Amino acid sequence: MEMGEDHVDVRESVRAICKGFPGSYWRELEDRQAYPEAFVKALTDAGYLAALIPEEYGGSGLALRVAAVILEEIHASGCSAGACHAQMYIMGTLLRHGSEEQKRKYLPELAAGRLRLQAFGVTEPTTGSDTTQLKTRAVKDGDDYVVTGQKVWTSRALYTDLMLLLARTKPVEECTRKSDGLSVFLIDIREAQGKGIDIRKLPAMINHNTTEIFFDGLRIPADSLIGEENRGFKYILDGMNAERILVAAEALGDARFFIRKATAYAGERVVFGRPIGQNQGVQFPIARAYAETRAADLMNRGAAALFDAGKDCGEEANLAKLLASEAAWHAADATMQIHGGYGYAREYDVERKWRDTRLFQIAPISTNLILSYLGEHVLGMPRSY
Numbered sequence: 001m002e003m004g005e006d007h008v009d010v011r012e013s014v015r016a017i018c019k020g021f022p023g024s025y026w027r028e029l030e031d032r033q034a035y036p037e038a039f040v041k042a043l044t045d046a047g048y049l050a051a052l053i054p055e056e057y058g059g060s061g062l063a064l065r066v067a068a069v070i071l072e073e074i075h076a077s078g079c080s081a082g083a084c085h086a087q088m089y090i091m092g093t094l095l096r097h098g099s100e101e102q103k104r105k106y107l108p109e110l111a112a113g114r115l116r117l118q119a120f121g122v123t124e125p126t127t128g129s130d131t132t133q134l135k136t137r138a139v140k141d142g143d144d145y146v147v148t149g150q151k152v153w154t155s156r157a158l159y160t161d162l163m164l165l166l167a168r169t170k171p172v173e174e175c176t177r178k179s180d181g182l183s184v185f186l187i188d189i190r191e192a193q194g195k196g197i198d199i200r201k202l203p204a205m206i207n208h209n210t211t212e213i214f215f216d217g218l219r220i221p222a223d224s225l226i227g228e229e230n231r232g233f234k235y236i237l238d239g240m241n242a243e244r245i246l247v248a249a250e251a252l253g254d255a256r257f258f259i260r261k262a263t264a265y266a267g268e269r270v271v272f273g274r275p276i277g278q279n280q281g282v283q284f285p286i287a288r289a290y291a292e293t294r295a296a297d298l299m300n301r302g303a304a305a306l307f308d309a310g311k312d313c314g315e316e317a318n319l320a321k322l323l324a325s326e327a328a329w330h331a332a333d334a335t336m337q338i339h340g341g342y343g344y345a346r347e348y349d350v351e352r353k354w355r356d357t358r359l360f361q362i363a364p365i366s367t368n369l370i371l372s373y374l375g376e377h378v379l380g381m382p383r384s385y
């Protein structure tokens with residue numbers, strides 16, 4: 001496991017791209033609730049969104065650790081990978097469980113940037129974190145599946161060509177295990193338009209381009225199914241560790257952004273005749289957030305090293321996500337406080353990133369559910385749900 005600045009070339013190149021997208025770019029997008037097309041194009045053109053696609057399909061076949069470094073640097077630069085990170089978060093489902101035909105059809109197009117796989121529809125309004133109870137149905141009918149139901153918080157669905165959908169293929173009453181009866185589909189949104197899919201913007205506290213999706217008898221070809229029918233929940237679980245590690249990396253990038261901002265401001269801002277950073281009451285929250293960030297970073301590197309070595313990393317990936325999301329939030333809050341009233345001034349970008357980084361404690365999985373995983377699966381305490 002490397003310490004310090006690993007993958008320096010990648011870091012420098014990502015930083016160079018991000019320089020072209022300063023705070024003003026993100027603020028202006030937020031005013032219009034718009035999608036960062038130019039930023040996503042720049043990352044796509046540089047090949048970074050194809051980082052996890054194997055070389056034989058036109059991608060760069062990089063390790064998960066490198067993908068984590070890419071996302072971390074994006075966030076440390078003050079940018080947000082939220083517009084495009086799904087292509088890394090969910091790529092594993094297609095790589096590990098997709099058929100050779102699906103991979104040959106889509107991966108080269110994704111790698112070349114001609115297609116986007118940016119949306120993942122899991123969450124539903126009435127089931128929330130209780131994923132195995134989701135109600136959207138996909139019923140086999142001849143050569144098609146017919147999809148009916150509703151998803152909520154499906155981010156980027158208006159800006160993607162393809163989406164992964166988790167839907168029920170066996171009624172819950174017929175399932176012997178909670179995790180049974182769900183299937184993953186790869187939906188071509190372009191072909192689905194006008195045939196029973198309605199995607200509506202869902203205005204939110206951050207500019208995350210998120211949506212609600214209504215499926216009203218949408219017919220999709222049977223070969224949209226990924227892997228075997230009714231085993232979809234297992235496929236999603238398989239991808240969770242990678243997702244946790246990537247989310248943690250983004251949170252760590254945010255933490256670095258805040259700590260840099262906070263230390264700079266603490267040194268510059270003079271009140272009562274001296275820099276505010278001379279007061280330990282100002283220094284200590286930043287120093288504490290730095291310590292938490294370093295610890296979370298070590299955990300995340302450990303998790304990625306295990307993942308890339310093909311070893312089990314469930315505990316480490318969950319710990320890393322928990323610690324990194326909290327380190328980022330503590331850094332954010334300290335930075336907000338240290339900026340005084342200017343923390344609220346949009347031009348400082350503190351409040352934007354403060355709002356952004358709060359999300360990591362809620363999505364893609366909330367802190368309580370991580371704690372519950374640790375309590376039950378790592379510490380062996382009784383199952384609570």
Ligand SMILES: Cc1cc2nc3c(=O)[nH]c(=O)nc-3n(C[C@H](O)[C@H](O)[C@H](O)COP(=O)(O)OP(=O)(O)OC[C@H]3O[C@@H](n4cnc5c(N)ncnc54)[C@H](O)[C@@H]3O)c2cc1C
Pocket residue numbers: 119120121122123127128129130152153154155156204208210359362363364365366367368369372384385
């Ligand atoms: C900006 C944004 C983008 C998102 N993007 C996507 C996306 O692209 N695709 C997608 O599928 N989803 C997405 N989500 C949804 C996100 O994954 C969920 O919001 C999250 O998993 C929590 O689910 P919920 O909102 O239904 O909360 P709930 O499940 O209703 O939980 C509410 C609170 O109760 C707590 N809680 C619930 N049960 C327990 C328990 N047994 N013990 C202790 N605490 C409990 C939770 O931890 C949480 O704090 C997004 C959400 C947001 C806000």
